[in-house]
Amino acid sequence: MxxxxxxxxxxxxxxxxxxxxxxxxxxxxxxxxxxxxxxxxxxxxxxxxxxxxxxxNLLASSLRRGSTETVGFIASDISNPLFAEIVLGAERRLDESGYSMVLTNSEGNPERDEAMIRLLRRRRIDGLILSVADEDRPGTIAELSKLAEPVVLIDREVSGFHTASAVFTDHSGGMRAASEHLLSLGHRRIALISGARSLRPVRERLKGFEAAFATRGLQVPEDLLRFGSFSAPFGQQATAELLALDDPPTAIISGGNLLLTGVLRALQAGQRSVGGDISLISCDDVPLAELHTPPISVVDRDAVQMGDAAASLLLDLLAGGDRPRVAEVPTHLLLRGSTQPLAVD
Amino acid sequence: MxxxxxxxxxxxxxxxxxxxxxxxxxxxxxxxxxxxxxxxxxxxxxxxxxxxxxxxNLLASSLRRGSTETVGFIASDISNPLFAEIVLGAERRLDESGYSMVLTNSEGNPERDEAMIRLLRRRRIDGLILSVADEDRPGTIAELSKLAEPVVLIDREVSGFHTASAVFTDHSGGMRAASEHLLSLGHRRIALISGARSLRPVRERLKGFEAAFATRGLQVPEDLLRFGSFSAPFGQQATAELLALDDPPTAIISGGNLLLTGVLRALQAGQRSVGGDISLISCDDVPLAELHTPPISVVDRDAVQMGDAAASLLLDLLAGGDRPRVAEVPTHLLLRGSTQPLAVD
DNA sequence: AACAGTACTGGTAACGTTTTCAGCAGACCA
DNA sequence: TGGTCTGCTGAAAACGTTACCAGTACTGTT
The missing domain is CATH 1.10.260.40 (lambda repressor-like DNA-binding domains)
Structure with a gap:
């Protein structure tokens, strides 16, 4: 046949x-x-x-109808377990309203960020949720401004772009609580390691950190601040530097869950025992923090809820909500074995 | 003006x-x-x-041109750090060839799997990379068969669907090496915890496990096999069960990186010391494995390479490659402190 | 009996592109 | 001079939908 x-x-x-x-x-x-x-x-x-x-054929349908029933999500780093949860929360919420989501990742690369915004715009998505890699980059701002569709920012505020809704985390509150706790344990030489200062979470964390010192009338240890990127290698390098100081920190705050991996590597390499030689607090409760020996104290938040909130804000705008709104999710300090009173010699 | x-x-x-x-x-x-x-x-x-x-307007363009220059990627679990790397590898490769990628996740839910395949098909993607949640589900097979575009499966073989290329991991080789190592340390009561038997990686791991026992003329401890799902809760439950046996295992193999979290929780709850009371090997080298005390031996593989291979296979098909091909990525055993000789009383 | 409404259907013009076809110059060659 | 060829351009027909506008056949009201 x-x-x-x-x-x-x-x-x-x-x-x-x-x-x-x-x-x-x-x-x-x-x-x-x-x-x-x-x-x-x-x-x-x-x-x-x-x-x-x-x-x-959804292409033809969307073309004719003038809407794609699709929202874009640009994640700055897929490999961050936190993002997975945010995506999950957002996707579930959007699903309920009949929207589907296309996910792309920018790998923390501002140029890719820009390219992705442009691509999604040309695909005629109905809305966009994102967390830009660089809040100040002119190109990104330009691309965003060309977008007529509603935008929700996650933990970012883009200068000169005020038509977007946003969901923020109370990083400053969380960091203030973390810092106060370390201070109350007697620590004064506290280091803060975090990402680029051009990102809101970093700025907010620094604010909370400074506020904790201020309320006690203490000086912030400026020499112990390290801002670079939210990556394990940076965490490792920064920690190694700090340990090598003449007057090294007695406590470290890791402002980012990927940083934690690097911080721990450096502490291990430097033969410092967590909790014993040096106290440690990280951000976001990942398995590594919970299962480390000793378990690591963290400033936690509900990432799924963040995604849900972001989607809700977007749906509101899509439904004709005229003016942008802001949601804030709380943080809470989980105390575990990694934070101990300062040993007095 | x-x-x-x-x-x-x-x-x-x-x-x-x-x-x-x-x-x-x-x-x-x-x-x-x-x-x-x-x-x-x-x-x-x-x-x-x-x-x-x-x-x-890419909608109009694609409609007219008859191709979207886009490939879909259905991840079964975004929160698995492994997938992030696979996605990364695939995306980079596709980028080079001018394709863009839309990523969706099925949350390990076979129904969502099905819905996503259908959605992407209707969006007229040019090709698809995926790792189905259930290899035998008729609905999924049906949806895949309706797809005229090329497909690449990641670590899956779908019964009755042989027109797809695939990239496999040498799970059986890795598991065999791991099992042999434990046997050589004197362990005989070795437990294997993994996902659903309907998934290729699980079947292959079991094969390698059995092969290791067979070459020594030993019986496989059938009562220590636990297959359920690739999730932390299942890992925890299975481990708890195993520890409660009259003749509990002296070593555990965690066949999946998310399972590891659960296994460790259960071991902690059961007051067992890793390496001391019980030896442990996991799959895929995540930070938790490396930074645990003691560090955990793993069967590792290059996930980025997997993504790259998947994309390459797809590009081959897209370029007119007529018949499906298969790529295999190797595994290697990383020995760390979690595997110790069996203590003789 | 006339009229208005209702329930349904068919034809057709969009939507914003790409691609084919034909046309029109001028150039080159014999 | 006539001819084909080449470089460039414009007009118009697709691609697969949805939405609008009529039109038909009933039903009910006065």
């Missing part, structure tokens, strides 16, 4: 209509379950759809 | 053409840098584009 591999280039509505012996527009009505369509027509069309193996 | 800030509801090529005083088709030619277009025309059109603020 000779197979005629007609590739079946995918049947269209036109062929469905022909097969059912009805008009093209009737098929469309059935598919979009328009109110005014008879039982008979319903069956006829559905049978024809099954018969020819019709598959809707 | 008075700036007329008309909101410019997105200029189209038509308006560019009008502004430049040329034909629509000429604008198109310039944009797709067609060979036959004069210098003058180039400038004229580009000026007009800048003037009216034109932005290409």
């Amino acid at each position: 000779k197979h005629e591999y007609v590739t079946m280039k995918g049947a269209t509505m036109k062929e469905v209509a022909a097969h059912a012996g009805v008009a093209l527009s009737s098929v469309s009505r059935v598919l979009n379950n328009h109110p005014d369509v008879s039982e008979a027509m319903q069956r006829q069309v559905h049978d024809a759809i099954a018969a020819v193996g019709y598959e809707p | 008075k700036h007329e800030y008309v909101t410019m509801k997105g200029a189209t090529m038509k308006e560019v053409a009008a502004h430049a005083g040329v034909a629509l088709s000429s604008v198109s030619r310039v944009l797709n840098n067609h060979p036959d277009v004069s210098e003058a025309m180039q400038r004229q059109v580009h000026d007009a584009i800048a003037a009216v603020g034109y932005e290409p």
Whole structure:
């Protein structure tokens, strides 16, 4: 038997209509379950759809309809377990409202950020959730401004772009609590390691850190501040530097969950025992923090809730919400074995 | 000059053409840098584009062109750090060839898997990379079969669907090495905890496990096999059960990096010291494994390479490669402090 | 009986692109 | 001079939908 591999280039509505012996527009009505369509027509069309193996073309549909029912999500770092939860929370919420989500990651690269915004804009997404890699980059701001669709920022404030809603974390509150706790344990030489100062979470954490010192009338140990990037290698390098100081810190705050890995590597390399030689607090409760020996105290937050909040804000704008709004999710300090009173010699 | 800030509801090529005083088709030619277009025309059109603020509509373009230059990636679990690396590897490779990637996650839910395949198909993606949650689910197979575009499976073999390329991990080799190592340390009561048996990695790991026992003429301890899901809670529950046995294991193999978290929780709760009371090997080198006390031996593999391989296979098919191919990435055993000789009483 | 409304259907013009086809210069060759 | 060729451009037909506008056949009201 000779197979005629007609590739079946995918049947269209036109062929469905022909097969059912009805008009093209009737098929469309059935598919979009328009109110005014008879039982008979319903069956006829559905049978024809099954018969020819019709598959809707969302490109054509979106083009005509003028909306894609899709929102974009640009994650700055997929490998951060926190983002996975944010994405999850957002996706569930969007699903409920019939939107689907396309996820892209910028790998923390501002240029990719820019490219992704542009790409999604050209794809005509209906809305965008993102957490830009650099709040001040002109190119990013320009791309965002060209976007007519609603935007929700996650833990970012982009200078000169005030038409977006945003969901913030109370980083300063969390960091203040963490710092106060260390101070109350007697620590004074407390180091803070975090990402680039151009990011809101970093600025906020620093604020909280400074506030804790201020309320006690103490000087912030400026020489122990290290801002670079939210990466394990930076955490490792910064920690190694700090340990090598003449007057090294007695406690370290790791402002970012990926940093923690690096910090721990450096402490291990430097033969410092966590909790014993040096106290440690990190941000975001990842398995590593919980299962480390000793377990590591963290400033935690509900990432799923963040995603949910972001999606809700976006849906609000999509539904015609006129002015941007802001949501804030709280942080809470989880105390574990890594924070101990300062040993007095 | 008075700036007329008309909101410019997105200029189209038509308006560019009008502004430049040329034909629509000429604008198109310039944009797709067609060979036959004069210098003058180039400038004229580009000026007009800048003037009216034109932005290409990829929906229309894809519809007309018949291809989206986009491949889909369905991740079964975004929160698995391994997937992040696979995605990274794939995305980089695809980028080079001018394809972009849309990422979705199925949360390990077979129904979502199915829905995502259907959605992407309707979006007319040019190809698909995925790792289905359930290899035997008829619905998934049906959805995949309806897809005319090339598919690459990651660590999965779908029964009755042989038109896809695939990238496999040498799980059986890795697991065999791990098992042999434990046997050589004197362990005989070795437990294996892994995901659902309907997944290739689980089957392969079991094969390697069994092979190691077989070559020594030993019986596989059937009562110590636990297959359920790749999740922390399952790892915890299975481990707790194993510890409660009359003749508990002296070594545990965690066949999945998310399982490890649960296994460690259960061991902690059961007051067992890793390496001392019980030896432990996990799969995939995550920070938790490296930084645990003691560090945990793992069967590792290069996840970025997996993504790269998957993308390469897909690109091959997209370029007209007629028949599906298979790539295999190796595993290697990293020995650390969690595996110790069996203590003799 | 005339009219207005209701329930349904068909035809057709968009949506914003790309691609084919034909046309028009001028150049080159014989 | 006539001819084909080459470089460039414009017009128009797709791509697969949805939405609008009529039109038809009933139903109910006065």
